[in-house]
Structure formats: C-alpha cells, structure tokens
Amino acid sequence: xxxxxxxxRAHLTDRGALAFATRTLIAMAxxxxxxxxxxxxxxxxxxxxxxxxxxxPETGFVIEKGIxxxxxxxxxxxxxxxxxxxxxxxxxxxxMALAIWVGANATASALLRRLNVVYGFAIAxxxxxxxxxxxxxxxxxxxxxxxxxxxEERVSEIIVGAVCATLAASVLWPVRVKQALxxxxxxxxxxxxxxxxxxxxxxxxxxxxxxxxDTVLQTIVALSDDASAALFEGxxxxxxxxxxxxxxxxxLALMATVQVFGRxxxxxxxxxxxxxxAALDRLxxxxxxxxxxNSEARARRIAQALRRExxxxxxEGGKTTPVQRMLFRLMRMMVGDLIVVLRANxxxxxxxxxxxxxxxxxPYRDPLIGAVTGGxxxxxxxxxxxxxxxxxxxxxxxxxxxxxxxSIMFARLPSPPAAMRRLLVGALIxxxxxxxxxxxxxxxxxxxxxxxxxxxxxxxxxxxxxISDPDTRHYGIGFVIPYILLIQPGGDMTFxxxxxxxxxxxILVSLALVYLVFRLINEPGARIMRRxxxxxxxxxxxxxxxxxxxxxxDWFDARMAxxxxxxxxxxxxxxxxxxxxxxxxxxxxxxxxxxxxxxxQLADDDSPEVRTTARKWQRSLxxxxxxxxxGRQTSAFRQRSAHLLSALVDSxxxxxxxxxxxxxxxxxxxxxxxxxxxxxxxxxxxx
Numbered sequence: 157x158x159x160x161x162x163x164x165r166a167h168l169t170d171r172g173a174l175a176f177a178t179r180t181l182i183a184m185a186x187x188x189x190x191x192x193x194x195x196x197x198x199x200x201x202x203x204x205x206x207x208x209x210x211x212x213p214e215t216g217f218v219i220e221k222g223i224x225x226x227x228x229x230x231x232x233x234x235x236x237x238x239x240x241x242x243x244x245x246x247x248x249x250x251x252m253a254l255a256i257w258v259g260a261n262a263t264a265s266a267l268l269r270r271l272n273v274v275y276g277f278a279i280a281x282x283x284x285x286x287x288x289x290x291x292x293x294x295x296x297x298x299x300x301x302x303x304x305x306x307x308e309e310r311v312s313e314i315i316v317g318a319v320c321a322t323l324a325a326s327v328l329w330p331v332r333v334k335q336a337l338x339x340x341x342x343x344x345x346x347x348x349x350x351x352x353x354x355x356x357x358x359x360x361x362x363x364x365x366x367x368x369x370d371t372v373l374q375t376i377v378a379l380s381d382d383a384s385a386a387l388f389e390g391x392x393x394x395x396x397x398x399x400x401x402x403x404x405x406x407x408l409a410l411m412a413t414v415q416v417f418g419r420x421x422x423x424x425x426x427x428x429x430x431x432x433x434a435a436l437d438r439l440x441x442x443x444x445x446x447x448x449x450n451s452e453a454r455a456r457r458i459a460q461a462l463r464r465e466x467x468x469x470x471x472e473g474g475k476t477t478p479v480q481r482m483l484f485r486l487m488r489m490m491v492g493d494l495i496v497v498l499r500a501n502x503x504x505x506x507x508x509x510x511x512x513x514x515x516x517x518x519p520y521r522d523p524l525i526g527a528v529t530g531g532x533x534x535x536x537x538x539x540x541x542x543x544x545x546x547x548x549x550x551x552x553x554x555x556x557x558x559x560x561x562x563s564i565m566f567a568r569l570p571s572p573p574a575a576m577r578r579l580l581v582g583a584l585i586x587x588x589x590x591x592x593x594x595x596x597x598x599x600x601x602x603x604x605x606x607x608x609x610x611x612x613x614x615x616x617x618x619x620x621x622x623i624s625d626p627d628t629r630h631y632g633i634g635f636v637i638p639y640i641l642l643i644q645p646g647g648d649m650t651f652x653x654x655x656x657x658x659x660x661x662x663i664l665v666s667l668a669l670v671y672l673v674f675r676l677i678n679e680p681g682a683r684i685m686r687r688x689x690x691x692x693x694x695x696x697x698x699x700x701x702x703x704x705x706x707x708x709x710d711w712f713d714a715r716m717a718x719x720x721x722x723x724x725x726x727x728x729x730x731x732x733x734x735x736x737x738x739x740x741x742x743x744x745x746x747x748x749x750x751x752x753x754x755x756x757q758l759a760d761d762d763s764p765e766v767r768t769t770a771r772k773w774q775r776s777l778x779x780x781x782x783x784x785x786x787g788r789q790t791s792a793f794r795q796r797s798a799h800l801l802s803a804l805v806d807s808x809x810x811x812x813x814x815x816x817x818x819x820x821x822x823x824x825x826x827x828x829x830x831x832x833x834x835x836x837x838x839x840x841x842x843x
Contacts, residue, residue: 170624175329177620180210181613183324187317188645196313200644201286205317207636208275210325211623216333216385216393217272218325222318223388224276229318232257232283233311239288240303250288251541257284258537258560263530265564269519269718270384278564279314282557285537286310289544289553333386333393334505337400340382341501344375348407348497349447355418356440358425365418366738370724372411376404377721380517399503401516405713406493406500408720412746413490416824420483423831432480435466439487446494456498463491481813482820489753517717522688525679532677533563536669551658554641558666563673570725572678575630576671582619582634583667587660589615589635590642594651612645638663682726686737689719690785693744694778700751701774708755712748720745736835740785743832747781747825754821761809769803772796777825784829787836793829797822 183206191199209221235257243250261281265274287307325331351368354360383400386393417436420428428436442462446455466488476484540555562579566572593611619639622632642659679685696715700708723741730737751774758770776796783790801822804815 172331173621173624175331176210176213176624177617179213179324179328180207180321180620180623181617182328183210183317183321184616185613186320186324190316190320191313194312194316196316197309198290198313198644200640201310201313202317202320203640203645204637205314206321206324207620207623207640209318209321211629211633212385213325213331213624214333214336214385215325215330216388217382218322219388220385221272221275222322224272225279225318226315228276228279229283229311229314232280232285233287233307235280236284236287236291236310237303237307239284240291240307244292244303247292247545250292251538251545254285254288254556255534255537255541257281259530259534262533262560262564262567263526266526266529266567267519267521269381269517271381271565271568272385274568275565278561281533281560281564283310283314285556285560286553289556293548293550293553333382333389334396336382337379337386337396337504340375340379341400341403341504344372344379344403344407345497345501346447347372347375348410349443352410352414352443353440353447355414356421356436356443358418358421360418362739366724366727366735369411369738369742370728372407373717373721373724376407377517377717380404380717383516396504397516399500403497403500403504404517404717405710406497408713408717408745409709409749410490410493410497411742412749413486413493415742415746416486416828417483419828419831420824424827427477427479428483429476429480431476432483435484435487438462438465439491442491443494446498452498452502456495456502459491459495459498463488463495466491478816478820479823480820481817482824485817516714518714520689520692520715520718520722522685522692524684524688528677528679529564529567532567532673533560535677536560536563536673539669540666549658551655551662554659554662555666555669558637558663559670559673562667562670566670566674572674573671576667576674578630579634580664580667580671582622582631582636583638583663586619586635586638586642587664590639591656591660594643594656595653612643615639634667682730682737685722685726686740686785689723690740690744690782693719693741693748694782697744697748697751697781698775698778700748701755701771708752709749712752713745716741716745716748739835740832743828744781747777747828750821750825751777754818757810757814757818757821758804760814761804761807763803763807763809766800766803766807766809769796769800773800780829781832784833785836787833789830789833794826797826 184203187202187206188199191202196202205225209218209225212218212221239250239253239257243253258281261277265277268274268277287310290310291303291306347368351365351372354365354368379400383397386396386400417439421433421436425433439462442458445458449455449458466484536559537556540552540557540559543555544552562576566575569575593615616636616639619632619635622628623636624632638660641663642656680688693716696712700712720738720741723737727735727737755770755774758766773796776793780790780793801815801819804810804818810818
C-alpha cells in the first residue's frame with residue numbers, strides 16, 4: 157500500500173475525521189437553508205464562513221472565533237457603508253480608503269498573538285471590501301437605501317454561517333478544548349523532562365539541546381494559544397486557563413534554570429565539586445523517573461521526595477564556595493518549580509481554582525513586523541483593486557478578497573510560502589472537480605436545493621476530511637474555499653462556462669500572487685530580528701530593577717515566551733555554524749530570573765547606598781547582555797558587581813551567609829556573560 161493509499165484508508169476509517177467532515181457539512185447545510193429562507197443574495201458566503209469557523213473543531217475555538225468573526229463583520233460592514241456614503245462617485249478614492257482600512261487591520265493583527273483575534277481582523281478588512289466592491293459593481297442602482305440593504309445582506313450572510321457553525325460544534329459530537337489542552341500539556345511536560353535530562357547530561361551535544369528546546373517552546377506557545385478558548389466552555393474554563401498560564405510560566409523558568417547547571421558541568425566542572433555533582437546526578441535520576449511514569453500523582457510524589465532529599469543536603473558549610481551555595485539553592489528552587497508544573501498539569505483536568513493567577517503569554521509587538529505585514533497585505537489588495545478598476549469584472553473581486561484573508565491569517569505561520577503552495581495545489585484540484593460537478597452533474601439533476609447540495613457535498617466531504625488532518629489542512633482549505641466560490645451553491649444556480657473560467661483564473665491568480673508576494677516580502681531576516689529581540693529583552697531586564705516590579709517573574713516570562721519562539725525559528729533558518737539564537741534567548745531569560753532572585757535578596761537591605769548601587773547594577777547587567785550578544789566582552793559588569801558587594805559589606809544589613817549567596821550569583825552571571833560573548837563571534841565572523 158502506498159503512503160497516499162494508507163492516508164486515504166486511515167482517514168476513511170478515522171472517527172474524528174468523519175465526525176469533523178459530517179459536522180461541518182451539516183453546519184454548511186444549515187447555513188445554506190437559513191440563507192435561502194432569509195432570501196440572502198449570495199448564500200455561499202455563509203458556507204465559507206461556516207468552513208473557516210470549523211477549521212479548529214473544538215467547541216471553545218468555534219465559539220471564540222465566531223464572536224470575533226461577528227465583531228469583525230460588523231466593524232467591516234460599518235466602514236464599508238461609510239466609504240460608500242462618501243466616496244461612491246469616486247471609485248479610485250474608495251479603493252484608497254479600503255487600502256488604508258485593510259492595511260490597518262493587517263498591521264494590528266501582526267501585533268497580537270491569539271489566532272482567533274487575528275482572524276477577526278482579517279474578516280473586518282474583507283467585509284468592507286465585499287460591501288464596497290459588490291455595491292459598486294451595480295453603482296447606478298445603488299441609492300442610499302440600497303447601500304444599507306447590500307451591506308446588511310453581506311453582514312447577514314457571514315453571521316448566518318457563524319451561528320450555524322457554532323450551533324453544530326456545540327451539539328453534534330462536540331470536541332472540548334479541555335482534551336486538547338490535556339494532550340498538549342502532557343506532551344509538553346514529557347518534552348520538558350527530556351530537555352532537562354539533556355541539559356544535566358555533560359555528554360549531550362549542543363544540537364541535541366537546541367532541538368529539544370525548540371520542541372518544548374513550540375508546545376508551550378501552542379498550549380498558551382489554545383488556553384483562551386477554554387474560557388468559552390463553561391464555568392471551569394477560567395480555572396483551566398489559569399493552570400495553563402502557570403504551567404507555561406514555570407516551564408520557561410525551568411528551562412532558564414537548568415541551563416545554569418548544564419553549563420557549569422560542561423564548562424566549569426572545577427567549580428561544581430563532588431558533593432554538588434552527586435546532587436545533580438540525583439536530580440537527573442529523579443527527572444528520568446518522573447518522565448518514565450504515566451501517573452501524574454506518582455510524578456508529584458517523586459518530585460516531593462526529591463525536594464525533601466535535597467533540603468537535607470548540606471550547602472552552607474565552610475567547605476562550600478559561594479558559587480556552590482548559590483547552585484544548591486537554585487537546585488531546590490528548580491525542584492519546587494517542577495512540583496508547580498505537575499500540579500498545574502493536574503489542575504488543567506480538574507480546573508483547580510486554588511492556583512494563583514498567572515498572566516497569559518504576551519505577544520511580541522514589533523512595529524517593524526506590523527509594518528511588513530500591513531505593507532504586504534496592502535500591496536496585494538492594491539494589485540487586485542487595480543485589476544478590478546481596469547476590468548470591472550465581478551470575478552476580479554476575488555483578487556481583493558482571498559489575498560487579504562490569507563496574507564493576514566498566514567503571516568504568523570513558520571513558512572507562509574510553503575502553506576500557500578499547498579493551498580495552490582488544492583485549488584488546482586478544485587477547479588476540474590468543480591467544473592465536473594457544475595457542468596457535468598448538477599445540470600442533469602432536477603432544480604432544487606436538496607439534490608444540488610447532495611451532489612455538491614460529496615467532493616466537499618473529502619476536502620473537509622483533509623482539513624481535519626494538520627498535515628493536509630492547507631491542501632483541504634485550498635480545495636474547499638475555491639470549490640465553494642466556483643459552484644456558488646444556492647436555490648437557483650445557473651452555470652456559464654465563460655464566467656466559470658474567469659472565476660477559476662481569478663482564484664488561481666490570487667493564490668499565486670499571495671505565494672509570490674510572501675516569497676518577495678517576508679519578515680526581516682534573522683540578523684535584523686536578533687538585534688531587535690535582544691534589545692527588547694535587554695530593556696525588560698533593566699526594567700526588572702524598578703521598585704514596583706513586584707510581579708516581575710510572571711511579567712518577564714509572559715513577555716519572553718514568544719521572543720524565544722521567534723529566536724528559535726530564526727535559528728533554524730541560519731547555517732549550522734551560526735545557530736546560537738536559541739541559546740541567546742534562553743540566556744536572556746535566565747539573566748532575568750537571576751536578577752529577580754538577586755533583587756529579592758537585596759530587599760533585606762533598605763539602605764540608600766545599596767538601593768542606588770543595585771539599580772546601577774541592573775542597568776549594567778542589561779548593557780552587558782546586549783554587548784555579549786554582539787560578541788563583545790565588558791569589564792564594567794564585574795566592576796559594578798564589586799561595587800554592589802562593597803556596598804553590602806559597608807551597610808552590614810545582610811549577614812555573611814546571605815552575602816556569600818549574592819557573591820556566588822554575581823560570579824555565576826559574570827561567567828555566563830563571558831561565555832556568551834565568546835560564543836557569538838564564531839557565528840558573526842562570517843558576515
């Protein structure tokens with residue numbers, strides 16, 4: 157059996173895929189029936205709306221996306237009406253106003269992280285385009301009342317599709333976000349255990365550690381993205397969302413902390429000592445035991461026993477150096493974070509309301525990325541608008557709609573050109589299939605909605621099954637959306653070969669344009685984004701020294717997650733010898749956590765001299781990180797650390813043991829920055 161044959165056989169017997177395709181087809185049939193009952197002019201827009209909402213079948217996702225789709229539709233409809241009221245006699249000015257609206261929505265979407273909100277912005281831009289262009293196609297008949305009627309119909313068509321999709325997702329074989337979150341969390345924790353094990357293994361390679369870190373980061377970001385939809389699945393949703401946020405926060409903290417031990421074991425074994433080395437082996441053994449068990453409760457018992465064992469390990473005696481004391485303390489904190497991760501995993505299932513609230517991971521808002529996304533989408537819209545103004549053909553409206561939707565929705569994908577290529581392949585399959593259905597079959601059956609939908613639904617069912625599989629999702633979308641646009645099912649369908657050919661060409665050209673423009677205008681390169689991401693991380697590290705930053709760790713982790721994900725993605729695009737960006741991001745995360753722990757220790761000394769020196773030290777840390785990321789050593793950080801220790805001795809408010817811990821932390825940070833500065837030049841020298 158070929159691979160393709162195995163895929164077909166697997167999906168034809170997969171209950172999840174069959175349920176998804178059946179549920180979506182029923183939602184489309186409901187949308188078609190409702191649109192026909194309300195005598196809407198273009199009911200096929202309701203079908204497209206229903207399909208887009210069902211791409212993620214979980215009920216919470218459908219409800220959340222439906223809400224944002226309705227809000228985006230209403231906003232876009234209002235803007236479209238305003239443009240028509242003022243600029244109906246001036247098509248060129250109307251197009252420019254639409255271009256500004258489309259560009260603004262695309263730019264805003266690039267500054268957000270929740271995909272359903274991004275979809276809402278895409279719909280807001282497209283709805284205004286639909287309202288304006290379809291009205292202007294028959295401008296002589298469009299008086300003031302007609303403008304509102306047409307806008308009302310376009311908005312109604314999209315809202316009908318959203319309501320029907322939400323109803324079907326809630327009633328027919330509902331799939332809950334809870335299960336998706338539990339699966340992702342379980343997978344993410346196992347991946348985290350693997351990464352912790354690799355970092356604590358002196359023999360592991362840098363490539364192994366980087367690939368493992370990439371996997372953990374991808375799962376953390378996916379888990380955080382999915383958590384918002386749980387809010388729409390009953391009263392337990394908020395508790396589940398809090399648990400996901402806490403798990404993500406502590407997973408990032410563990411990734412930052414374990415790097416310290418790994419680097420000391422690989423680069424400074426003489427500073428570790430036999431006692432600490434044995435404790436690290438015991439920590440690694442405990443992590444392996446937690447990874448091996450399938451019981452979350454047993455994993456927690458192992459972690460709690462490990463914490464008790466490490467608490468009994470002496471770390472304050474005269475035989476231990478300041479660095480070793482700091483590492484022993486860090487190890488105990490790491491085991492505590494492991495227990496919180498396991499508890500948060502349990503709370504995702506039980507929706508434990510006792511968990512402290514943690515902020516959701518924040519999007520990385522870079523104006524440069526927003527400008528690129530907005531400019532690319534505006535360019536695609538203007539190309540389509542130029543074709544529409546030049547020809548006046550209804551088919552060219554597609555050139556302004558599909559490029560805007562896919563340019564906004566696909567901008568956040570790891571490889572937008574690859575996704576668009578799959579969409580184009582799906583559309584190339586949809587054209588002959590739609591031609592056969594429209595001209596070969598539907599023309600031969602009695603007129604009426606039921607028989608037409610029955611024949612129309614057979615190829616649609618296969619396309620929907622492809623959407624249910626993430627590996628073939630973009631092929632399925634590329635087939636389904638063009639197929640609907642070509643057939644344009646409704647109560648009274650007529651087919652003209654010339655119009656069908658023009659629409660087919662417009663769809664294929666629009667998708668090819670998006671593919672080409674994504675190839676030509678993508679996000680700034682890895683080296684540019686590295687500088688921007690490091691600069692924003694350095695600013696946040698400096699801000700951690702502000703007195704009011706009491707929630708510093710949660711705030712910092714929430715802002716670092718997507719930066720780490722982006723650095724990891726850029727790393728994969730670089731030559732092997734230049735791949736240090738993941739390490740750069742994790743080092744920044746670790747520096748922030750270390751600085752916060754140090755600031756908490758310094759809080760015991762409220763003397764003005766220490767407070768002033770601590771703020772200067774925090775600025776020096778941020779500056780040293782930025783310099784080290786460019787391969788530049790700095791002696792200023794060690795000098796500033798020495799000044800801080802001197803101020804602590806002079807004030808006398810922290811005892812000798814406390815000062816020893818601070819001294820060990822300062823030495824460790826200096827070694828980390830020096831190591832980072834030595835790592836980067838080999839990657840940057842080839843530039």
